[in-house]
Amino acid sequence: MKLRANSRELLWMAVCALLAIKCMGQSRNQIATLKTADARLEVSAGSRAPRLLNLSGASGELWSNETEETLPASVEMNGAAVAVKWKLNPRLSTVAAHRVVFVYESAQPHLRLSWQWENRAQFGPFEHRITIENLGKEEVWLPLVESMELDWQFPPSDDLRNFYVEKGADTPSNQGAHLDSVKDGYRWMGRSSTYAHLIENEEREIIPVEFVFSAGQPHAGWYAGIEFSGRTRITLAREGDRVTSKLGLNEEWGAFKTRLEPGGSFAMPTVFLGAFRGGLDEAGNQLRPWVRTVLGNPVTWRDPHYPLLVNNSWGSGMEVDETLALRMIAQTKELGLEMFHLDAGWFRGVGDWYADAKKFPHGLTPVADEAHRRGLRFGLWVDWSQAGLDTAPGALNARDNNVREWLTDDLPADWKPSEYKGQTIDLGVVAAREYAAREVKRIVEDNHLDMLEHDGYLVAEGCTRTDHPHAAPNRSTLRITRDAGFEFPLGSNSTDVSYHAVRAYYGIYEQLRREHPGMIFEICNDGGRMVDFGSAAHGDYFSITDTYDPLSNRRAFYDTSYALPPAMLESYVEKWPVPRLENFLYMLRSGMMGWMSLMQDTTAWTAEQRAAAIKNFTLYKTQLRPLIREAQLYHVSLRPDGVHWDGMEYWDRARKKGVVFAFRGTISDQPGHRFVLAGLEASKRYHLHYEDGSMPDREETGADLMAAGLLVQLKEINSSELVFVEEVMRE
Ligand SMILES: [Zn+2]
Numbered sequence: 230m231k232l233r234a235n236s237r238e239l240l241w242m243a244v245c246a247l248l249a250i251k252c253m254g255q256s257r258n259q260i261a262t263l264k265t266a267d268a269r270l271e272v273s274a275g276s277r278a279p280r281l282l283n284l285s286g287a288s289g290e291l292w293s294n295e296t297e298e299t300l301p302a303s304v305e306m307n308g309a310a311v312a313v314k315w316k317l318n319p320r321l322s323t324v325a326a327h328r329v330v331f332v333y334e335s336a337q338p339h340l341r342l343s344w345q346w347e348n349r350a351q352f353g354p355f356e357h358r359i360t361i362e363n364l365g366k367e368e369v370w371l372p373l374v375e376s377m378e379l380d381w382q383f384p385p386s387d388d389l390r391n392f393y394v395e396k397g398a399d400t401p402s403n404q405g406a407h408l409d410s411v412k413d414g415y416r417w418m419g420r421s422s423t424y425a426h427l428i429e430n431e432e433r434e435i436i437p438v439e440f441v442f443s444a445g446q447p448h449a450g451w452y453a454g455i456e457f458s459g460r461t462r463i464t465l466a467r468e469g470d471r472v473t474s475k476l477g478l479n480e481e482w483g484a485f486k487t488r489l490e491p492g493g494s495f496a497m498p499t500v501f502l503g504a505f506r507g508g509l510d511e512a513g514n515q516l517r518p519w520v521r522t523v524l525g526n527p528v529t530w531r532d533p534h535y536p537l538l539v540n541n542s543w544g545s546g547m548e549v550d551e552t553l554a555l556r557m558i559a560q561t562k563e564l565g566l567e568m569f570h571l572d573a574g575w576f577r578g579v580g581d582w583y584a585d586a587k588k589f590p591h592g593l594t595p596v597a598d599e600a601h602r603r604g605l606r607f608g609l610w611v612d613w614s615q616a617g618l619d620t621a622p623g624a625l626n627a628r629d630n631n632v633r634e635w636l637t638d639d640l641p642a643d644w645k646p647s648e649y650k651g652q653t654i655d656l657g658v659v660a661a662r663e664y665a666a667r668e669v670k671r672i673v674e675d676n677h678l679d680m681l682e683h684d685g686y687l688v689a690e691g692c693t694r695t696d697h698p699h700a701a702p703n704r705s706t707l708r709i710t711r712d713a714g715f716e717f718p719l720g721s722n723s724t725d726v727s728y729h730a731v732r733a734y735y736g737i738y739e740q741l742r743r744e745h746p747g748m749i750f751e752i753c754n755d756g757g758r759m760v761d762f763g764s765a766a767h768g769d770y771f772s773i774t775d776t777y778d779p780l781s782n783r784r785a786f787y788d789t790s791y792a793l794p795p796a797m798l799e800s801y802v803e804k805w806p807v808p809r810l811e812n813f814l815y816m817l818r819s820g821m822m823g824w825m826s827l828m829q830d831t832t833a834w835t836a837e838q839r840a841a842a843i844k845n846f847t848l849y850k851t852q853l854r855p856l857i858r859e860a861q862l863y864h865v866s867l868r869p870d871g872v873h874w875d876g877m878e879y880w881d882r883a884r885k886k887g888v889v890f891a892f893r894g895t896i897s898d899q900p901g902h903r904f905v906l907a908g909l910e911a912s913k914r915y916h917l918h919y920e921d922g923s924m925p926d927r928e929e930t931g932a933d934l935m936a937a938g939l940l941v942q943l944k945e946i947n948s949s950e951l952v953f954v955e956e957v958m959r960e
Pocket of ligand 1: 692726
């Protein structure tokens with residue numbers, strides 16, 4: 230396929246880019262181009278609507294978009310639909326080398342729509358954002374506007390695949406990673422919210438990104454994802470020679486509408502669109518560094534200890550106190566771990582985020598200070614958006630007259646919070662948001678925190694209130710859903726409720742980052758339920774599943790690491806039956822491929838286990854962590870099933886070093902396995918070092934390692950090996 234080239238347009242765009250001027254007024258064709266090392270994008274500004282013309286890959290693959298953007302044809306004012314006529318405003322539209330903004334305006338009602346594309350890095354995908362401002366003097370209600378609509382033309386003979394991964398919420402399912410054949414008539418929808426629970430027969434939620442590519446070599450395709458944590462969805466359908474996809478807010482529970490006050494603006498969830506070739510890991514090796522570069526917190530990534538090795542107290546559940554905390558801090562230091570993470574159980578009550586005086590008679594400050602004195606960091610679990618029933622000063626009491634207004638529904642007279650779960654306040658309410666911002670800041674500062682973990686459901690699932698900033702629910706659509714024994718209203722306004730709450734949450738964390746630039750944020754949200762690209766832009770790492778055995782940890786890592794940088798992916802390593810040292814290492818290493826948080830009583834370890842753990846933590850800090858941060862990642866086995874062999878390969882192209890994490894499941898008749906490696910150079914020779922000495926070190930060619938594969942032999946079931954690979958430098 231050939232790129233369309235119009236030399237006059239290109240020349241004009243080059244002039245515009247060089248001068249970085251607002252030049253739409255003079256442009257005849259109103260076509261603009263953006264480029265990264267991996268893709269090229271062409272867009273045009275029609276007089277009534279903009280259009281994505283095409284996307285092309287670095288090797289010339291081209292996808293042409295067939296339709297103009299659908300701008301909202303009407304809005305609601307004073308309960309009545311009012312038609313909107315959009316017209317390009319060339320004067321306000323801008324074209325520059327890194328950003329194109331086409332602006333459309335409506336005179337009556339007076340609205341301004343900005344349709345923006347941007348390349349925020351030299352490589353990877355393009356970001357797209359639509360914002361609508363109300364320039365009039367009256368309130369307007371906006372309908373749903375898709376963040377992005379794709380309508381590609383494909384020859385019907387093209388054999389296409391759609392790849393997507395589930396969130397590891399609760400327990401990773403038996404499938405997790407999905408590779409669908411996109412045949413004529415294919416219709417798919419992947420949903421994401423902060424809940425990720427299964428409502429009736431709905432499928433599991435996905436990390437909101439799709440990878441669509443041709444089944445034949447070179448597996449070229451495109452990928453698109455959503456940078457937002459509210460209720461969103463991605464659809465993909467194929468009819469004859471057309472493949473269509475929509476990304477944006479989810480309006481399954483009733484028609485979406487949202488309030489736009491005079492002077493206000495509404496931004497659709499930002500999306501990204503990129504092109505790749507060479508298969509899914511090559512897509513990931515483009516997307517993961519892009520997430521780090523564009524969405525990640527540069528302060529965190531500059532920290533050479535990131536991702537940290539953590540000792541977490543949840544192995545003791547709610548039974549934590551000062552004695553346990555100080556003992557764990559000593560253990561943390563002795564084992565070579567880097568942060569003590571105090572989990573739930575430290576506080577007076579839900580919503581009452583002050584140290585329990587019986588458990589911590591001196592508060593948390595001496596605990597934090599002791600960690601700091603030993604050169605460790607101190608992290609804390611909080612579920613800061615939850616109200617309870619405590620009446621102590623500073624507690625968020627659901628019966629308080631003000632707080633009652635922030636709740637999503639009236640509470641029954643006999644309502645009580647559980648040990649660590651209360652009622653989510655609606656952060657979209659300005660007063661609730663301001664309370665939460667002050668409270669989170671106080672918790673961070675009072676307790677000398679280096680890391681703040683937020684858990685629970687901080688975004689309201691739905692809301693019955695009619696006096697909150699979000700849309701009121703349509704009573705006929707309202708239903709009650711249940712999760713983990715809790716009831717939530719879910720209705721036509723739930724997407725708008727989630728929109729406002731998520732924006733408020735982002736605002737709180739953006740403010741906190743400005744005030745405490747080195748602070749690390751863990752996004753737990755009931756274990757792996759808020760794993761998305763909006764959270765990735767506001768937090769530093771994710772709890773990727775709420776089930777902590779070796780298989781669940783490896784499954785969640787396998788799925789999630791297709792989309793997000795491994796350094797951001799946390800595995801909690803819980804106590805697990807380890808009759809042999811090999812099983813102990815298998816348990817540890819199953820959680821050591823990204824960020825590791827140990828969650829067990831390390832004083833119960835044998836001397837042998839202790840020595841092995843210290844050795845492996847040292848190895849993590851010196852050898853594994855640099856690869857986890859910087860290297861390319863390859864999924865070199867099928868998804869872990871606990872029976873067969875599975876593995877992951879890190880390969881750092883710049884340093885010409887890598888490692889293969891190899892795991893043997895319970896299979897009894899297969900003591901050896903070959904992992905077909907990727908990313909190496911066929912003509913080069915590589916030195917192989919088996920960390921546990923399961924085989925002698927040796928050299929092999931890249932060609933052999935990428936065809937026959939890397940041989941690993943392990944005698945025990947549920948065992949592991951780390952094989953370091955390094956290019957042999959010729960004299
Ligand atoms: Zn509400």
